[in-house]
Amino acid sequence: MAKSLFVCQSCGAEHRKWMGQCTDCGDWNAVTEQVIEAAAIRSVGKGQALEASSITSINLENSPRRSTYIEELDRVLGGGLVPGSAVLIGGDPGIGKSTLLLQAAAKLAADKKNGTVLYITGEESIQQVHLRGERIDALHDDLLLISACELESILATIAKLKPSTVIIDSIQTTVSSRLSSAPGTVSQVRDCSAALIQHAKAHGHVVILVGHVTKQGALAGPRVLEHMVDAVIYFEGDRGHAHRILRAVKNRFGPAGEIGVFEMCDRGLIGIRDASRLFLAERAKDTPGSVVLACMEGTRPLMVEVQALIAPTVYATPKRSAVGVDANRVGMLTAVLERRIGLPLSQHDVYINIAGGARIAEPAADLAILLAMVSAFQDKPVPEDIAVFGEVGLTGEVRPVGQPEARAKEAVNLGFSRILLPAENHERVQKANIIANMRSDNAKPLVLTAVRHLSEAAQKIL
Missing domain, CATH: 3.40.50.300 (P-loop containing nucleotide triphosphate hydrolases)
Structure with missing residues (x-):
């Protein structure tokens, strides 16, 4: 005899009756009725032992x-x-x-x-x-x-x-x-x-x-x-x-x-x-609120432009809006900026955008987002020849990130001569000797600016 079962099309959860919202995943109007036919009971028999192979003896030449x-x-x-x-x-x-x-x-x-x-x-x-x-x-x-x-x-x-x-x-x-x-x-x-x-x-x-x-x-x-x-x-x-x-x-x-x-x-x-050139093709130079971020997507270094706009709010609660980055993290970074540096943002709307439609999820974007906000609030442009990366904690400390050498090399390839980076990453990038290993003789000398705190970073580039 056929039986009815109500299954959520979003998460696959099964329910005994129809409901407007799935109790497992919370999606609305996702529960539909399905007819389940009775299946024959399988007879349980003894299984046949299989032959195991040593992992070192497996040949991969026939499956490139x-x-x-x-x-x-x-x-x-x-x-x-x-x-x-x-x-x-x-x-x-x-x-x-x-x-x-x-x-x-x-x-x-x-x-x-x-x-x-x-x-x-x-x-x-x-x-x-x-x-x-x-x-x-x-x-x-x-x-x-x-x-x-x-x-x-x-x-x-x-x-x-x-x-x-x-x-x-x-x-x-x-x-x-x-x-x-x-x-x-x-x-x-x-x-x-x-x-x-x-x-x-x-x-x-x-x-x-x-x-x-x-x-x-x-x-x-x-x-x-x-x-x-x-x-x-x-x-x-x-x-x-x-x-x-x-x-x-x-x-x-x-x-x-x-x-x-x-x-x-x-x-x-x-x-x-060369995706970095695509994302930076229409970058506005000498404009407040614009910072270039050296990020990593998998094993690929990528240069993107982080834009910030800060304006007086007309609402009872100021807006925190973000495109291309996590809005919750932007709200947290705004609180760090107000508490650790003293920027009065409680009466201002904050808008963050990753230009070109890119989406950045790694914490190494924290320092670039915060500096873009400081630049927009003070109406001072960040030097156009500087690239930034680094994670920022709740106390304002700048933490090291992974693969700093690849980030720095990509920045140098695109013509950036200054890099603002965490102090713990400074030695690794310096030892990489990126300029000496480049084939171009026209490369500018690379200036590394190491910082340990957000206030130090804002003071050195603004």
Whole structure:
């Protein structure tokens, strides 16, 4: 006899009755009814002992990484696609997920060593995919297209064609005939993903799943889906900017947090190797409230502009608004600035922006944010040839950050001759001898300014 069960589509929690808000994750209007059919009881038998292999005896020569021939995508993947791996890519509608994957599929198919590539679309017809392929020059005889949503047919096609790479666009449209629930529900997404991943592990091909996102920007479907795959990649970007950022949130075969920067154009997505110049291209020099931050995204150093605006408030409670950084951390840093330096910000609105649409999550941005606020409040510009990085504690102390040598080298490459950094990082950067190791003879002498407290940093550059 069939039974009804109410399942949250955001977190997968099960409830005995319908409710407007899920008690587990707090999402509203996410609980839907699903019909659960009674399953036959499995007989418990004895399992067969498996043969174990020594970790040192495993041969990896027959499973090298496969390059996608898109440098920025390979960087995010940790060097390329690993045979038998499962990759989940999510992002807002129209951000460029299908375009990038079609470009990568065509480049993979062009290399005869990779064999055929199978692109399975559940949201478009093969004619529509062909039209996009013509526009971005992503056509190749070994790139095979099918339009299908049924899981059993997809698995049978993969077993017949034996492709090296399978792209599922998207996993929310894939359904299994064994389940009676609607497409995109928790049970369908979980079971279809598990079957596709298990098939990829058994046969050695790469499977790339495209996932939808919720209103909050998280991947739709059960959270267990992110645990099942080997890599989770988010496509970020602002429709007001031409560039897109591909960010690895999880990667079993490479560093998590790595980013790739692309520019959207008529011919598709083009990788940008020198992303720092892109974010600083329209920087306003000699302007109060502008500070250049040397940050790290994964293993990649990046230079971005931190902007601050402080204005008298017209509200009973002053506003603390931030774009590109955590608003809660900005509120905390504002309190540090008011308490440790004495800036009267209780009657002022504070606005922080990372120019160019970048998003910075590391604490090393603290010092740049605070100095931008001081510069905006005092209406004094920060020297244009100085770059800043450092974490700031609640007592105003400037703490060291990781990889200071890479940050300093990127700043010097972009023409910055002064770096304001934590005192504990000074010796490491000095020993790196960055200027001497550069090939250019026109590099300016590098001046390192080490600071231990926020008040000392504000005094030395303003």
